[in-house]
Amino acid sequence: MSRPRSPDRSSTRRSPAARPTDDELLDAARAVFAERGYAQATMGLIAERADSTKPTLYAHFGDKAALFRATVRREVAAVRHWVLTAYETASTSPLEERVRLAVMAMFSYASAHPESFRMLFDSAVDEMSNERRALADTVTTHVVDRVREHLLTHGRTPGPGADLLAAMMVGLVGRAAMHVSHSPGVDPIAAGELATGFVMAALRGLDPALLDHVDAGQCTT
Incomplete structure (x- = not known):
């Protein structure tokens, strides 16, 4: 039977x-x-x-495509709110603390919402490229402000190089946070502090001549 x-x-x-x-x-x-x-x-x-x-x-x-888009829109809004709230919280803090909170925002989100982070940043679907770019632009705009402030405090006039530095920082932090989201044995807070130290060391140790070449549209060779 x-x-x-x-x-x-x-x-x-x-x-x-x-x-x-x-x-x-x-x-x-x-x-x-x-x-x-x-x-x-x-x-x-x-x-x-x-x-x-x-x-x-x-x-x-x-259909599935529409469901995916609706899910993406909600998760992007959540990441944007999380990150911008961290920036606003740090708005009156010393520069280094603001950099730390900005960096930590991505790591803390990846830790608290791993499914959301993986879906947004692992997906190879075409629709995701525009959403990721818009989110990265939002984050980069705020990081540019921090980089420009850092340069001004060191007597430099920010130019195109400031935008490039900000894009580098956002890319580095985003990829590092993604790595942490796939590495259960890595503590996201410790990883975020390491990333903060890396970013600050890069800013402090930056060769001004390299920045000048970018601002002037020149190469070093």
Whole structure:
């Protein structure tokens, strides 16, 4: 005698009172996209993670691409709020403390929200490139202000090199935070302090002539 088939949970409807909210559906989508990547994630897997149904997902978001975009928009907004709040908190602190808090913001977010961080920065989906660029631009704008202030306190007039330095710092910190998010044995706070020390040492030890060449549009050879 054949065994009865288990019901397909992805198409079994729940009672209206038990249906998940949009945020709960997005939480499930974030988890599956972070674990599987966009290509391997399916509406069935997401529905199962949300303890919901595929018809519910389609009714709320249309299709997988639209669900992914909605998840990305929410997570980008969360990262931006987290980082900008850290910058505002440090606005009256000494320069080095502001640099430390700016660097630590990315590490603390990666530690507190690993699924969100991995989904945003691991994904190779085309839609992510614009979102990542916009987020990086937001962060870079604030870091540029710190770099320009550092240069002014050392008697230098900031030029294009300040923007380049900020982009380098944001890229370095972002990649380091990503490494930490994939390394359970690495303490994110200690890693953030190391990154802060690295950035500050780079600023203090910067050869002014190299910055001058960038500002003047010249090469060193």
